[in-house]
Amino acid sequence: MSLENGKTGSYGTVMLTTGFLLGSSLVLIPGRVAGHDAWIAVLLGLAEGLLFAWLFAGLAGRFPGKTFVEIADMVYGRSLGKLISAAFLWYLLHLGAMVLANFTIYFSSLLMPETPKVVFSLLVTLVCASAAGKGIEVLTRCxxxxxxxxxxxxxxxxxxxxxxxxxxxxxxxxxxxxxxxLWAAHGAASSPFGETVAFLMVMAFLDNTRESYPALAKGLATAGLALAVITARNAAILGPTEKAFIFPSYQVITMINIADITRVEALVSAAILMMGFLKVATLLYGTALGTAQVFGLRSYRPLVLPAGILMVLLCLQAFSSTPDMLQFAEKIYPIYALPFQIGIPLVTLVVAAIRKLPQESR
Amino acid sequence: MPGILLAFIVLVAVLEIPRLAAKGWWRELVVFSLFLAAGFILSLLLTLGVQLPYISPAITHMIERLFGL
Known part of the structure; x- marks a missing residue:
C-alpha cells in the first residue's frame, strides 16, 4: 500500500526544486568565501550540483516509484537498510532545523528583535506541517x-x-x-545545490520517471542563475563593505528608493520566507513519509506534527550564536553534508548495480 | 518561553491520540507517541532552564577531530 497517492507533474517539480534551492540561500548567500568573485563560485557550484542531481536522478530512475527508504530496504536488506534510512532521515530533519534557524535568526536579528525565537519557528513550522500533511500535490501546487x-x-x-x-x-x-x-564553489554545491538529495523522497511521485533529471536540472539551473545574479548584484552594490554584513541581500534591499517609496525590506523578507516555507515543508514531508515507511505505518500524516515539533527543538539548539551559524555554514557544513549528499546515494547506486537490482526481483 | 511548545505538544496529543485509537491504528499510535514524548521531554528540559547542548559545535568538534583541522 502506498502512503502517497498524489502525482506531480514536471513543471511542478521544476518549481518546487527552484523554490527549495532558493529557500535559505536568499538569507545565507552561498559562495561568500570568494569575496566579489562569489558569482563565479556559485556558477561553478551549479556545475558540481548538476553532477549530484545526475546521481540522484540515476538512483530514482533505477527504482521508479520508490522513495529512498524503500530503495535502501531493497538494496541493503531490511536491517541495514533501515539504519541507512535513519541516517538519511536525520539529515533531512537536521537540514530542516538549520533552515528554520537561518530564518529565525534573520527575522529576530533584523525585523522582530523582541519576539521570542520559539514563537517564530513554531508558527512557521505549523504552516509547513499543514502543507506537508496535505501531501505532495499541494506542495507542488504551492x-x-x-x-x-x-x-x-x-x-x-x-x-x-x-x-x-x-x-x-x-x-x-x-x-x-x-x-x-574552489572551496567556495564546493560550499555553494553543498548548500544549496546538493540539498536536492531530499528529492529522493519526492521524485518517486513524478508521473513520468524519465523526466526526473530534466526537471531537477531545470530547477537547479533556474535557482543557480538567480543566485549568481544576486551575488553579483550584492558585490556590485556593496563592494568591499559586503563582508561586514551578515545578511548582505537585506542591506541591498534597504537601499531601494523608488520615488521616495523606501523601506520595502519587510515586504521582501516576508516574500523570502515563502521560499523558506517551501524548503521546510518539503523536508518535513520527507522526514515524516520516510519515518512512516521505516516503521511500516499506514499513514505518514500522524507523524508530521511530532516531526515538526522535533524540528523546532533542533532549530532552537542548532546554533549557539549567529557567528557560530556563519562559521558552520562556511567551514564545516560542506564537509558534514558530503556523506549524505554523495556518500549514501553513490554507495546505494553502486551496490544496486553490483547486485543487479531491481531487475532480478521482478 | 519554550512553555508555548509544551502547551502545543499537549494539545497535539489530546487531539490526535483519540483519533488514532478510534481507528485502531496501534502501531501508528506507538510511533507517534515516541516522537511526541521525545519532543515533550526536550521542551520540558528547556522550560525548566536546563542548558541543552548545541548541535553545530558538537558536529564541528567531531569533524575537526576526524580530519585533524
Whole structure:
C-alpha cells in the first residue's frame, strides 16, 4: 500500500526544486568565501550540483516509484537498510532545523528583535506541517504559485537597483586564489545545490520517471542563475563593505528608493520566507513519509506534527550564536553534508548495480 | 518561553491520540507517541532552564577531530 497517492507533474517539480534551492540561500548567500568573485563560485557550484542531481536522478530512475527508504530496504536488506534510512532521515530533519534557524535568526536579528525565537519557528513550522500533511500535490501546487512570484521579485529588485551598481567593485576578475574559489564553489554545491538529495523522497511521485533529471536540472539551473545574479548584484552594490554584513541581500534591499517609496525590506523578507516555507515543508514531508515507511505505518500524516515539533527543538539548539551559524555554514557544513549528499546515494547506486537490482526481483 | 511548545505538544496529543485509537491504528499510535514524548521531554528540559547542548559545535568538534583541522 502506498502512503502517497498524489502525482506531480514536471513543471511542478521544476518549481518546487527552484523554490527549495532558493529557500535559505536568499538569507545565507552561498559562495561568500570568494569575496566579489562569489558569482563565479556559485556558477561553478551549479556545475558540481548538476553532477549530484545526475546521481540522484540515476538512483530514482533505477527504482521508479520508490522513495529512498524503500530503495535502501531493497538494496541493503531490511536491517541495514533501515539504519541507512535513519541516517538519511536525520539529515533531512537536521537540514530542516538549520533552515528554520537561518530564518529565525534573520527575522529576530533584523525585523522582530523582541519576539521570542520559539514563537517564530513554531508558527512557521505549523504552516509547513499543514502543507506537508496535505501531501505532495499541494506542495507542488504551492510552489507553482509562489516560486514564479519570487523569481519576478528577484528580477525587479535587481532592476530597481540599477542606478547603484559600481562595476569596478566586480574587478579584478578572478581575484580570489584558486583553492579558495574552489572551496567556495564546493560550499555553494553543498548548500544549496546538493540539498536536492531530499528529492529522493519526492521524485518517486513524478508521473513520468524519465523526466526526473530534466526537471531537477531545470530547477537547479533556474535557482543557480538567480543566485549568481544576486551575488553579483550584492558585490556590485556593496563592494568591499559586503563582508561586514551578515545578511548582505537585506542591506541591498534597504537601499531601494523608488520615488521616495523606501523601506520595502519587510515586504521582501516576508516574500523570502515563502521560499523558506517551501524548503521546510518539503523536508518535513520527507522526514515524516520516510519515518512512516521505516516503521511500516499506514499513514505518514500522524507523524508530521511530532516531526515538526522535533524540528523546532533542533532549530532552537542548532546554533549557539549567529557567528557560530556563519562559521558552520562556511567551514564545516560542506564537509558534514558530503556523506549524505554523495556518500549514501553513490554507495546505494553502486551496490544496486553490483547486485543487479531491481531487475532480478521482478 | 519554550512553555508555548509544551502547551502545543499537549494539545497535539489530546487531539490526535483519540483519533488514532478510534481507528485502531496501534502501531501508528506507538510511533507517534515516541516522537511526541521525545519532543515533550526536550521542551520540558528547556522550560525548566536546563542548558541543552548545541548541535553545530558538537558536529564541528567531531569533524575537526576526524580530519585533524
Amino acid at each position: 510552489s507553482e504559485l509562489l516560486t514564479p512570484l519570487i523569481l519576478l521579485l528577484i528580477v525587479s529588485d535587481t532592476l530597481l537597483m540599477i542606478g547603484n551598481y559600481h562595476l569596478k567593485y566586480l574587478q579584478p576578475f578572478l581575484e580570489a586564489p584558486l583553492p579558495r574559489l
